[in-house]
């Protein structure tokens with residue numbers, strides 16, 4: 237953590253003495269070098285950073301604050317994002333009902349293209365090794381006369397980012413600066429003491445460098461509160477000297493957009509959609525198929541880097557056969573197919589057809605994947621990181637800058653939005669009570685609200701990953717099957733888990 241500078245104590249020194257100190261100091265910086273002053277500067281225009289800006293602009297209490305956002309990527313491209321109605325991006329997230337409620341509250345949900353989002357009401361999760369299963373059916377929680385309750389809402393990250401940008405644009409440009417195509421070149425603690433203005437000697441001063449051609453010259457800006465929404469390698473976190481702990485899982489998440497065939501038995505009610513996740517201990521992690529509109533689905537398959545490289549090297553029919561096999565075959569068959577040579581005379585599809593005939597299929601399996609949308613197969617390394625703290629004087633971290641978790645429960649972005657909801661409330665509280673938004677005492681409120689819930693969910697995902705990567709029939713597998721089987725039979729425990737999955 238940065239040492240608390242003398243300037244933090246300055247509000248407790250009387251005005252006259254303060255000015256006395258200032259007048260006695262020689263000034264080396266000309267007025268032209270003075271940084272532009274902002275109340276809140278957010279580095280990072282991903283879902284977390286844009287969510288914070290949209291929330292601050294939406295509240296009448298904070299809408300008059302002078303705010304800036306700095307993003308390396310081109311935000312005009314993100315705002316103009318447009319795909320054919322039949323095409324879906326491969327970066328998709330499941331939003332919990334509490335994230336959806338927050339987006340509605342700040343007026344961003346209305347800007348989502350709802351034809352591209354998909355609710356699901358049922359979740360089938362099972363262990364490919366032991367066969368033990370747990371099912372979460374939210375449609376059972378509602379009466380037949382209501383729309384079934386959604387466990388989560390699938391949305392492309394790009395659809396969400398565009399909605400947040402539109403919401404921010406709707407709030408007008410007064411007191412708002414969006415520095416797109418710009419990167420933070422350096423951050424330092426201010427040293428200039430202005431007798432007539434705020435003391436900047438404890439303020440973070442950012443130097444901004446354009447990353448695209450035609451952008452304006454470098455700028456220096458000073459932040460009363462600097463928010464790091466700048467992802468896993470957060471420069472803001474480094475500036476604040478906040479350490480992280482964590483590890484790399486040695487796993488990659490394969491993503492792809494798939495078209496599905498029809499279910500053998502049509503769902504009831506007809507509008508009910510299901511998410512499927514099967515843990516594959518022998519292959520290093522779970523495979524999940526989450527619904528998108530028009531019988532499409534997004535794939536997230538966590539597996540070893542070797543398996544990921546193998547899967548990405550396959551032809552489309554072989555890749556589809558492997559996805560279908562992963563939801564149907566037992567571990568031995570699957571491990572065999574994962575090593576098949578692509579030059580072999582027998583195709584992955586033939587192998588799957590033959591092995592399926594000799595397999596007792598799990599009771600609830602997803603419809604077969606029938607096509608892969610071109611260019612959507614990609615992979616990302618999976619990591620766990622947690623910042624030692626979320627705040628330091630004049631600095632707060634949100635989203636992946638504060639925590640990165642395993643995606644097996646689809647919670648990373650939801651935790652980021654919950655951070656943003658909490659931080660924007662904290663800033664509102666400070667403004668309405670005449671407090672300094674960057675003061676450590678102000679920020680403690682945010683940190684105490686978010687640190688433990690994030691640690692709890694990140695830790696639970698980590699534990700699940702570890703439990704489900706132990707192959708074989710040993711005690712861990714036995715405990716696993718006991719765990720899922722027992723939970724499935726205990727309505728009150730299940731209901732508790734369902735509430736957690738909803739983000740409440």
Ligand SMILES: Cc1cc2nc3c(=O)[nH]c(=O)nc-3n(C[C@H](O)[C@H](O)[C@H](O)COP(=O)(O)OP(=O)(O)OC[C@H]3O[C@@H](n4cnc5c(N)ncnc54)[C@H](O)[C@@H]3O)c2cc1C
Nearest residue numbers: 280282283284308330420467489635636646647648649650
């Ligand atoms: C395979 C996979 C599946 C996932 N599925 C889900 C899911 O279903 N549900 C869910 O909730 N989460 C999911 N997640 C997690 C989710 O994608 C992330 O938690 C979320 O995108 C993080 O958002 P963020 O805004 O915090 O960070 P980011 O999206 O990383 O944004 C950070 C931004 O900061 C900018 N930036 C960085 N450095 C600078 C700089 N120096 N100057 C200016 N700008 C800078 C970057 O350009 C970037 O735009 C998944 C993750 C993976 C890998």
